[in-house]
Amino acid sequence: MPANRPDIPINIKREVLIESGHRCAVCGENCPLEHAHIIPWSKVREHKLENLICLCANCHSRADKEKWGEKTLQQYKERPWILRRFDREDFLPIQRTKVEIRIQMEIEDFTDRERRLLTSGVAGFLEISPTAVQMIEIEEGSVRVVFELPSEGAEQLVSAYENDDQNLKLFLESFTILDIKKRGKMYVGTIVGESTSREFRLAVAHEEIREQDIIVVEAELRQPGNQASIERIRVWAKVQSIERLNPLFPSEAGHELAATKTNPFDTVLSLSREMVTAVCQVLGVEPIDGSGRGKLDQLRYPPQPASSAYRP
Numbered sequence: 461m462p463a464n465r466p467d468i469p470i471n472i473k474r475e476v477l478i479e480s481g482h483r484c485a486v487c488g489e490n491c492p493l494e495h496a497h498i499i500p501w502s503k504v505r506e507h508k509l510e511n512l513i514c515l516c517a518n519c520h521s522r523a524d525k526e527k528w529g530e531k532t533l534q535q536y537k538e539r540p541w542i543l544r545r546f547d548r549e550d551f552l553p554i555q556r557t558k559v560e561i562r563i564q565m566e567i568e569d570f571t572d573r574e575r576r577l578l579t580s581g582v583a584g585f586l587e588i589s590p591t592a593v594q595m596i597e598i599e600e601g602s603v604r605v606v607f608e609l610p611s612e613g614a615e616q617l618v619s620a621y622e623n624d625d626q627n628l629k630l631f632l633e634s635f636t637i638l639d640i641k642k643r644g645k646m647y648v649g650t651i652v653g654e655s656t657s658r659e660f661r662l663a664v665a666h667e668e669i670r671e672q673d674i675i676v677v678e679a680e681l682r683q684p685g686n687q688a689s690i691e692r693i694r695v696w697a698k699v700q701s702i703e704r705l706n707p708l709f710p711s712e713a714g715h716e717l718a719a720t721k722t723n724p725f726d727t728v729l730s731l732s733r734e735m736v737t738a739v740c741q742v743l744g745v746e747p748i749d750g751s752g753r754g755k756l757d758q759l760r761y762p763p764q765p766a767s768s769a770y771r772p
Contacts, residue, residue, distance in 0.1 A: 468495055468507045474634060476512045478577055481542035481584035482631065484516035488541035494520045498533040513537045543589055557614035558596070558643035563603040564636035570603045577634050578605065585620070585631040586613040602638055618642055646771040648675055649738060655762040660697070662738040662769050669738060673699045676772045678748060679763045692748040695763050696756060696772070697740040705735045740769075 476495055483490045496515045497504070504511060513533055515523065523533065561578070563570070575595060583590040588610065597606035609617075620628040621640035648669050649662035662675070669675065677695040744756025 465501060466507070468512070471634075472507055472509050472512065475509055475577060476514050478580045478584060478631065478634075480514040480540040481580070481587065483514070483541055483584075484519050485513050485536045485540035486515060486519040489516040489518070492517050496520050496523065496533070498530055498537060510537075514540075542584065542587070543591070557609065557611040558646075559607050559609060559614045559617055560639070560641055560643050561605045561607065561637065562639040563605065564638055565603045567598070567600045567603055570598065570605075574634070575605075578632070579607075581631040581634070582607060582609070582617065585628050586616060588613055606643060614642055647768055648771055649769045651677065651763060651765050651767045651769065652737070653765065655765055657742060657759045657762050659700070659739060659741050660763060662699075662740055664702075664736050664738050666734060666736055668736075669699055669702070671699050671702055674743075674772055675699065675740060675769045677763050677767050677769045679767055681761055693745050694748050695745050695759060696743040697769075698743055699738045700741045701739045703737045703739065705737070 473495055477493065482493070484493065493514055494517055496513050497507075498511050498513055513536060522528070561582075563578075565574070575598075579593050579595055580590055583593045586593075586609070592609060592613075594608045595605060596608050598604070599606075617628075618640055619625075621637065649664035651660050652663045653661045655661075660677075675697055677697065679693055679695060681691050681693055742759050745759040746756055
């Protein structure tokens with residue numbers, strides 16, 4: 461290293477490592493790792509995060525000898541191995557879980573940079589695409605961040621924190637972590653009326669869900685001929701339509717108001733007693749224990765009325 465070239469600041473080194481998942485941005489190797497300049501140091505004479513890329517020793521050497529150039533390195537910077545790893549994989553809908561991470565930090569200090577670092581750190585530790593880790597809530601009071609991520613990754617993340625995993629500390633070393641725990645299921649409604657193996661109806665709260673939303677119902681089925689054998693299943697369904705009904709506002713009253721051009725709010729009729737029902741189409745079913753390996757089978761027996769539905 462030239463005598464007049466200063467070391468790369470430790471905080472920038474850390475960010476370059478995190479954004480590539482602590483692996484080579486080109487091939488995915490995890491050691492030994494080096495920091496390379498996309499535009500050569502001789503031209504820029506400075507260390508900036510946007511101009512640095514994490515490479516293994518082999519790829520670093522190849523980049524120099526084979527003259528990969530700035531354009532190629534920039535492409536690897538924008539789409540490192542941790543992202544490209546998932547480009548050609550097909551995913552069925554997978555169960556996702558909310559995880560709350562509590563950080564010792566003031567809310568005003570939790571800037572876009574810190575949010576990106578935390579998301580990349582969680583994804584890097586779990587070895588999943590950062591796009592699979594969604595930051596959906598940020599709360600004050602020792603910053604509470606709620607992520608939604610694949611359930612398997614959620615279990616791994618919580619377990620690593622509870623077992624004081626040193627690798628997790630490495631990926632999240634920019635933060636003082638006070639707690640990591642799972643959030644509960646998000647209830648959306650209850651099955652009512654007639655239920656079939658093809659569709660069912662949910663009684664839901666006003667504006668709780670929308671058409672085309674995906675929901676799940678957890679149920680128990682007894683095996684034919686063996687009533688003692690119970691299988692716990694997860695039914696996947698899509699909201700096809702949403703119906704709103706006010707039983708205290710009959711259609712006859714509506715016609716009368718229309719004929720007399722009367723505003724309903726100027727009457728004593730009840731306008732607040734609404735019942736909202738979602739008609740859901742069954743997509744398939746899988747065992748809760750994961751033995752189905754993500755494959756959805758056909759539901760052959762309807763879920764029980766009064767069963768609860770959740771956001772997956």
